[in-house]
Amino acid sequence: MVQTSQPHRALELRTLPRERYAAYVRTRSTQDGSGEVGFLQCPSWADVKEGWRPEYLGWFDEAGSQEGAALVLFRQMPGVRRYFAYIPEGPVLDWATPEVGARLELLLDHLRDAGAFAVRMGPPLTYRRWSAATLKNAVGPGRRLGDVLPDVVDPLAAAVADRLREAGWRRCREDGQGGGDAQPRYVFEMPLGGRKLEDVWSGLNQEWRRNIKKATKADVESVVGDNSCLPAFYALLQQTEQRDGFRLGRSLEYFERQYQALNAEEPGRMRLYLACHEGEVLAAHTLITLGRRAWYLTGASAGHRREVRPSNALQWRMIRDAHARGVVTYDMRGVPDTLDPEVRAFGLMRWKLGTGGRVAETMGEWELPLQGAVNKTLHRAMHVYLTRR
Missing domain, CATH: 3.40.630.30 (Gcn5-related N-acetyltransferase (GNAT))
Incomplete structure (x- = not known):
């Protein structure tokens, strides 16, 4: 003490x-x-x-x-x-x-x-925020988030950062090397508080709404699975890693432990969502909810039958469920800081921007x-x- x-x-x-x-x-x-x-x-x-x-x-x-x-x-x-x-x-x-x-x-x-x-x-503080509209207008060769004037700057985060520097703290590097951030510095948020579900729907861009309708027409079924579905999720995650050129370095046992631990603390804290089409699981996403915030943590999808848009259907189901639980902020976790459409990583940014949310820059680690x-x-x-x- x-x-x-x-x-x-x-x-x-x-x-x-x-x-x-x-x-x-x-x-x-x-x-x-x-x-x-x-x-x-x-x-x-x-x-x-x-x-x-x-x-x-x-x-x-x-x-x-x-x-x-x-x-x-x-x-x-x-x-x-x-x-x-x-x-x-x-x-x-x-x-x-x-x-x-x-x-x-x-x-x-x-x-x-x-x-x-x-x-x-x-420190769980947000330094800057950019709306989807602001960033869509800023997309271009070589552009990055730091090149764009933010819609909101939080003076508290800036003041805390100054105090930490004065006390000898040093901000971790953004490149993930030599002690870089373990958690994403830039995250994507969808505000849900005070919005009716029809307002959330109208906030999606035309491509998102069209893809969700495609999934519905193709009879894609979005369901909540249990721990017995984790092997199917993990198999899709391995496909996703190989296809998209990244590696989380997590084992099936890690996700089984995560599912058991979080739900033992509070039933429903972690949910596994599956998008099924003609008897096959085509996408699987995990959602964690604590209080009035929900996090889309890990997503995986098959490389085939993408025309039936299982990931869009799954996200819409997760958003609707979060809204029904009184969630104020739906957090889609990390996004890259690139706004260059020729950079492969921009695809993830573009997909999330389609929800009409916002990018938040945290204080980092x-x-x-x-x-x-x-x-x-x-x-x-x-x-x-x-x-x-």
């Missing part, structure tokens, strides 16, 4: 039992749909991540009221009793409070005492070596180790 004093307040950081931590995260997630509380800060995510030791922390004021939480994952450096500490898309804090610096100092003191040589975190030349050496060695894994 670590304490700090302020002119009028005393703050305390405590290690929490799993269930008390989970209750706080669950309560916070139902209060807001902006993404300040993500599923990566749930205890169940620690069960998914093999090789990482979890710890559940909470900040408390002098009256005993909880004012924040953090799931910290510790990875031991091979051969030594020192640890790399990771707080995925967290901590869960009021980042606007003047005391945020004091709260982070409490956290850093605790991590040093726990044997951490470095820490990485991903930030790292801090915890003092000393030895710790900095371990930090560099851990980056090499994690990259090779």
Whole structure:
């Protein structure tokens, strides 16, 4: 337990039992749909991540009221009793409070005492947003998101970034090399809050609406599967990786563990959706829901019969289900930062832009070596180790 004093307040950081931590995260997630509380800060995510030791922390004021939480994952450096500490898309804090610096100092003191040589975190704040209309008008050779004036800039995220730099934190690289972001920096969001379903439908572009109608006419059936359907999903994912030239590096056992852990914490937290046509599964997508936000996490599809548009049909079913559950924000996760139609990765951006949503640039992930030349050496060695894994 670590304490700090302020002119009028005393703050305390405590290690929490799993269930008390989970209750706080669950309560916070139902209060807001902006993404300040993500599923990566749930205890169940620690069960998914093999090789990482979890710890559940909470900040408390002098009256005993909880004012924040953090799931910290510790990875031991091979051969030594020192640890790399990771707080995925967290901590869960009021980042606007003047005391945020004091709260982070409490956290850093605790991590040093726990044997951490470095820490990485991903403050769940959005820095900039671009509407689909803005980006469609900006598409062109060599264009990137950073070339386009955003529709919204969040001054809080900019201020937090400045404070982190002043405190010695460094933003991880965007290229994924040498300790780059583990989570996507640019995500695609569909606002659902306050919109009728017919408004969401009319917000889709003509191509999306046409493709959904094609799927309906072809009798594509969108259903919710269970864990017995995971092998079919995984087989499609392997096809998708080979066809599209990427590799997630996840095993079937990983997705089985993910499905079991998330749904054990809350039934229906993770759903597997399947698009079937003439008895064959042509597409399979996973959806995670926490409070008032839902995340389309992993998608896979067959390379044939694409003319019946199973992925569009599946997304529309997932969007409708999220809307029915009171979801405020439907998060389609990562998009590339390219707006160049000649670049292959732009295809994913184009597909998501068709929903009429928006691209959000998060603050990204930030790292801090915890003092000393030895710790900095371990930090560099851990980056090499994690990259090779």
